[in-house]
Amino acid sequence: MKETRYIGKPARRVDGRAKVTGQAKFSDDVILPRTRYAKVLHSRYAHAKITKLDVSKAKELPGVAAVFTAKDIPNNDKYFRKGTMGDTWVLAEEYVRYIGDAVAFVVADDEETAEKALSLIEAEYEPLPPVVNLREAKKAELLARADREGNVSMPLEVSRGDVEADFAKADVILSDRYVFPSLSQLHLEPNSVTAVYEGGKLTVYCASQVWFHTREDIAAVVGLPEKDIILRPMTIGGAFGARNDQPLPIIASLLAVLTKSTVKMTNTRLEEFVAARPSLQMDIDITVAADKEGHLLSKKTWLLSSHGIHASDNDAVTAIACLRLDNNYKFNSVYVDGTGLYLNHTPTAAYRGFGNPQMHWAFESMLDELAEKLGMDPTEIRMLNYHEGGEVGIHGFIYNNCGIKECMRRAKEIVNWDEKKKHKVPGKGIGCASLIHCSGSRAGKPEFSGTSAWARLESSGAVTILAGECEMGQGIVNVCALIAGEELGVDPLSVKVIMGDTEMCPFSTGTNGSKLTSNLGNAVLFACRDLKKQLCDALREQCGYGPVEMRDGGIYYENNGEFVMSLEQAAYEACCKFSGRPFMGLGRFNPPSELGDRTGYGNLAPSYVFGVQMAEVTVHEDGSFTVDRMVSVHDIGRVIDIRNATGQVYGGVMQAFGAATTESLDLNKEGVYQANTILEYKAPTLLDMPHIDVGFVETHDQYGPYGAKAIAEPPIIAMAPAIGNAIYDAVGVRVHEAPITPQRLREAILEKKKRAAAGEEA
Amino acid sequence: MKETRYIGKPARRVDGRAKVTGQAKFSDDVILPRTRYAKVLHSRYAHAKITKLDVSKAKELPGVAAVFTAKDIPNNDKYFRKGTMGDTWVLAEEYVRYIGDAVAFVVADDEETAEKALSLIEAEYEPLPPVVNLREAKKAELLARADREGNVSMPLEVSRGDVEADFAKADVILSDRYVFPSLSQLHLEPNSVTAVYEGGKLTVYCASQVWFHTREDIAAVVGLPEKDIILRPMTIGGAFGARNDQPLPIIASLLAVLTKSTVKMTNTRLEEFVAARPSLQMDIDITVAADKEGHLLSKKTWLLSSHGIHASDNDAVTAIACLRLDNNYKFNSVYVDGTGLYLNHTPTAAYRGFGNPQMHWAFESMLDELAEKLGMDPTEIRMLNYHEGGEVGIHGFIYNNCGIKECMRRAKEIVNWDEKKKHKVPGKGIGCASLIHCSGSRAGKPEFSGTSAWARLESSGAVTILAGECEMGQGIVNVCALIAGEELGVDPLSVKVIMGDTEMCPFSTGTNGSKLTSNLGNAVLFACRDLKKQLCDALREQCGYGPVEMRDGGIYYENNGEFVMSLEQAAYEACCKFSGRPFMGLGRFNPPSELGDRTGYGNLAPSYVFGVQMAEVTVHEDGSFTVDRMVSVHDIGRVIDIRNATGQVYGGVMQAFGAATTESLDLNKEGVYQANTILEYKAPTLLDMPHIDVGFVETHDQYGPYGAKAIAEPPIIAMAPAIGNAIYDAVGVRVHEAPITPQRLREAILEKKKRAAAGEEA
Secondary structure: OOOOOOOOOOOOOOOHHHHHOOOOOEHHHOOOOOEEEEEEEEOOOOOEEEEEEEOHHHHHOOOEEEEEOHHHOOOOOOOOOOOOOOOOOOOOOOEEOOOOOEEEEEEEOOHHHHHHHHHHOEEEEEEOOOOOOHHHHHHOOOOOOOOOHHHEEEEEEEEEOOHHHHHHOOOEEEEEEEEEOOOOOOOOOOOEEEEEEEOOEEEEEEOOOOHHHHHHHHHHHHOOOHHHEEEEEOEOOOOOOHHHOOOHHHHHHHHHHHHOOEEEEEOOHHHHHHOOOOOOOEEEEEEEEEOOOOOEEEEEEEEEEEEEOOOOOHHHHHHHHHHHHHHHEOOOOEEEEEEEEEOOOOOOOOOOOOOHHHHHHHHHHHHHHHHHHHOOOHHHHHHHHEOOOOOEOOOOOEOOOOOHHHHHHHHHHHHOHHHHHHOOOOOEEEEEEEEEEEEOOOOOOOOOOOEEEEEEEOOOOOEEEEEOOOOOOOOHHHHHHHHHHHHHOOOHHHOEEEEOOOOOOOOOOOOOOOOHHHHHHHHHHHHHHHHHHHHHHHHHOOOOOOOEEEEOOEEEEOOOOOEEEEHHHHHHHHHHHOOOOOEEEEEEEOOOOOOOOOOOOOOOOOEEEEEEEEEEEEEOOOOOEEEEEEEEEEEOEOOOOHHHHHHHHHHHHHHHHHHHHOOOOOEOOOOOEOOOOHHHHOOOOHHHOOEEEEEEEOOOOOOOHHHEOOOOOHHHOOHHHHHHHHHHHHHOOOOOEOOOOHHHHHHHHHHHHHHHHHHHHO | OOOOOOOOOOOOOOOHHHHHOOOOOEHHHOOOOOEEEEEEEEOOOOOEEEEEEEOHHHHHOOOEEEEEOHHHOOOOOOOOOOOOOOOOOOOOOOEEOOOOOEEEEEEEOOHHHHHHHHHHOEEEEEEOOOOOOHHHHHHOOOOOOOOOHHHEEEEEEEEEOOHHHHHHOOOEEEEEEEEEOOOOOOOOOOOEEEEEEEOOEEEEEEOOOOHHHHHHHHHHHHOOOHHHEEEEEOEOOOOOOHHHOOOHHHHHHHHHHHHOOEEEEEOOHHHHHHOOOOOOOEEEEEEEEEOOOOOEEEEEEEEEEEEEOOOOOHHHHHHHHHHHHHHHEOOOOEEEEEEEEEOOOOOOOOOOOOOHHHHHHHHHHHHHHHHHHHOOOHHHHHHHHEOOOOOEOOOOOEOOOOOHHHHHHHHHHHHOHHHHHHOOOOOEEEEEEEEEEEEOOOOOOOOOOOEEEEEEEOOOOOEEEEEOOOOOOOOHHHHHHHHHHHHHOOOHHHOEEEEOOOOOOOOOOOOOOOOHHHHHHHHHHHHHHHHHHHHHHHHHOOOOOOOEEEEOOEEEEOOOOOEEEEHHHHHHHHHHHOOOOOEEEEEEEOOOOOOOOOOOOOOOOOEEEEEEEEEEEEEOOOOOEEEEEEEEEEEOEOOOOHHHHHHHHHHHHHHHHHHHHOOOOOEOOOOOEOOOOHHHHOOOOHHHOOEEEEEEEOOOOOOOHHHEOOOOOHHHOOHHHHHHHHHHHHHOOOOOEOOOOHHHHHHHHHHHHHHHHHHHHO
16 A cells, blocks of 8 residues: 555544534534524324315414415425425325324414414314234335325335255255334434525525535525525535435525525424434345255345335335345345335435445355354355356445455454354354445436545645535544645545535535445545646746745755745746636546446446345343444455544444334324434444444555545444344344344244244144 | 627616615624724824823723733834835834824723723823924935935936937027925825734735735734635725725734734724825925927926835836826936935835826926926827837837827817817806826736736526726726626626625735736736636537527527527536536736836836816905816726716816815824814715716727726826816916915915015015
């Protein structure tokens, strides 16, 4: 590996100081003059006919600027993503279809008046039976939406190879069912938006992961051309996929335009639960076929996926759940039948891992079942079936490198796997699971799927990186600053990174799919190289200094290495030679990837990341258990920012731990979420966290900057099945539906005992 | 002239709507959270020793964050322009030296507390005699500043040709003395600044004409590198030269940094008078030599100029007053002895015309005296001595075109000059004066004196022009939008123009010297052409459309003229082909001009503008008079924006009318301005304005965009002497000191009568 000054070294975060001192401005910190406040009247029924909706008293309240119901909204039924979605509404008209469905908007001079006006709206409903269960939705005896026959939002059926032939020649066939819950992404910052409509132009201060998509969505609903809309990114308090498709920026923008004013809206925590975009619950049946040596031959999967009341990016999540994991093992053939279903709850959407955690929960658990049946060690069956660099996954992934076997070896070392397996301690268990994900994953655009960046040097010597992507807390600003610092020879902390401002920054397809380190990292790298070349050329030619190079924050003669001048001085002289214009290095990266075909076949990303996760547990007779240690080892190519990468692993593992043990958004029969507060939702806190060991296997990726690959999503993907497998290892019992609560585990232990007793009796 | 779609046509102002609807944000409209307010304790003495300064009670007032006196200010004596000025102080230390001199700063939680704290500061002074008169300052019996021997701020002595020989062969020699007052630029928006200091970075919301100079000034005083300072331009309510060098952005920035907070300061109207940067009073003695045909042979000038208490751009103003006008006539030789003097009043600085109105008042009046002595018509003596295109002025101006003779012909036609001269009506008079000024005048930087602009097309189709210059109300945004509209074939009202943001825009030397239409106009023109080429190249090559052209807001095939797609569609497709990056057309213009040598000789601008101004008056026996009509005819090359150009003439003529008739910043013996409110200052209102006729002589300038030249400053330059000459024409009496108040005119009439009576008696 090339010697580096900043890359891979422990670095301070360029946005760290502002965040820890409270100076960072989040969306709710936006305070503008003459702001009006808007509130939403949400449905309290999961499915009902609206029998009365009288807003006259609310309208008469002093301080109320406007009250809107469905009939007041132009294009009420043309909501969201122009041309791709559009199967929903701004305000419910005849029916409400989920708890949280918007029935009316109030715009008032202050929040208190808006709240009061909400209470003055007279709404009456005739309840209808809601569809809240995947298996029932599939039966389609009741419809979640009268306009959607069969409740099917997205069907996907894919077959590769000769599945029946492979099953026919299998030595072992195993079937099981796994359920993974819907989860809240639980970004701690609730959504807040301030939309300013003045002189025919709209400026929106908000959070988003997909600035230019959000602009497109707003344009479609408010009826302005995109060029008259500016999004000004605020500091974002987490996103995790939830901010791919948030309604609030669109609603606030619409109300600003309709009332020709500045409108601010901030979600309550309750709204963040009921009117949010949580992850997809999946109910998965798998039958797997292997030969007696443990080679995976084939697999059949039937997957039901909760899309909630309308399409979002839940289609893509379901598709990835159906296909991605298969690429991690050398199957001969696979078959999958996936169905995204409409249900009477809030629409679901992306969550870190994008469908991958759900399928990994199912299949990585089953792999342990299979290993047991074959008398193999769980690590052994995986090592046997992993791909190597240079191979191609069954759905078309091309691996230019693959460090998964090394990840497994490293993880085993860390937990001392073989020793522990040899010397079993009652009630103690270890489990493993492995994972695959994309690095630089392809956006669903045929036009392009890369990104671009500018590195700007202005006359003062200030270096700025401009990109249309999103810093949502994941630390991409640091990656950009480190790359710029490395290439330009300046302190990364002095580099300003401006991201996502739709007026200042390049267009981007948005920040998801673990694609920034690879795609944006390259764009920044190329931009800095271009900038350096431009500046040195100008100094040599226009300014007459002869051959010079830029390093260590200064300019040096190429021939004798002598110092010529500071970067500030060089910037001033060179800018003046070009009549004041800053130097703008341009970098762009369009990764070698392709859109999948209609069956999802294709090399969706330039590179892929791999990892192995392990857990050690202690399980008690009553079903209570502790996770004693978690180990997460990842092949992410070259590590750019070691602290940040490690932080990403901690965060992802913590979220996976929550999903495995405590978190879920369960609905009751009436379609009511059983957890509507953080307290009830029971996400783990730092105090609940077991020890985590993080390991990185540094491969060199031929497409990544400095050989780097992604780390954003992987740590969340396979820890839940690793914990499940460890519990099985401890007590020989498996809970098929996450989270593995003590109740569920206790029931399974009792059930096992009952079956054992029955067996003894038999 | 090339056929145009927008250039030269009546156009709506792109910033008009926001201004008339009140949506434009001026500096005082900036409202930020956690803002502190600062106030200045000003000296009430023009010259005094500080004997006591006790701020302890002010500091103890609840709500006061800090109180600063000179000893608390780092670099207190290193104020303003790094390397060029630096002869002043932030806060007065031992002495106060003008009324308005800053003695202490108070920073408090609100304005009322800050005011109250000011009143609690105990300051005592021992008054010293102030120097407030130019002739007395020149004698230097008293010093305005103990550290400046002789009160001389700037001496300039220049001689060209053989002055004594020319005087020796003259048929007529004439001497006289003229005085032109110090004037307030009277921009209606008082200065207001909000400076935000967070995380080691400073962001300043303010008005300035010279964004990057102001940044440099702030950096020098607050001790931050320029790269850590961002200036965010607000809408500006007029500048007229006054905002080249305003202390408020520097003071507010310093207090923000010292208190590590957000500090807002807004001047009162009183502060806008006493602590402002008004124009230079000049006291001018001229002796002129001519032959009997009226050819100007030579001229000697002794000029005293009030620089106030320290250097600013008053040095440059005095230099231009000394030299510029001489270039307008074919002198054989000239001599000038100019002295800028320190006086105990606020420092003086630029005002529209930059010293030219002062000298034009003197010499254009004397030319009428000379014509009378030679029995010539005032227009005849001027026509005889004007230059033609292709000639070179006596101080080195090179005229690539010159329409002044045509201006004179046009103006004469409009007022029916010859008829009116033939048929004199008692008490009625007509007068004329002519003028010269720079177009694209050179900034005092050897590095460069041009400017650059970007034309950006982003994926939404939005067209943005970015430039580091300043829109201060003069309408340059419209010139940029019209040029962009013309070149790109889009509606100028759809073009967004962003100017002066030091983070987003190119570096510039600042907006003064009537240079934007020429310099920035060219930069925008070239930027748009570059953008068009880049886009069409991308559509042809990367997008595969073959040869296309951009016009009428769309893309058309070059061969058959058929429509291909809208600009929005083209922008999206082409941006995607370049991984999302917007197209950035770069334009830069470095005009063919040179810095003057040490004697001020040189071709300071690529082009020069000329004009003839005329006035018709009715004078009554008691000294009261009315100006019945003003005519202003200008050679400004091609007219870009006819409404805006006409508006500039109205405004400039109105200001000249004020200077000629009512306005002046007179000091009493104690150094107190006699007018400290708009009411007392007596600037004319619209209701006071005579009819104005505006004429444009359209020459084609080889360096200007579409052949255009400047119009910002010329209309103010020669109207005062035209009015003076008209009054002389009416009643044979001349007031040598502007403004020509009824009192002064009455005194002159009585004096003339007395002399006439004495003559009769003799």
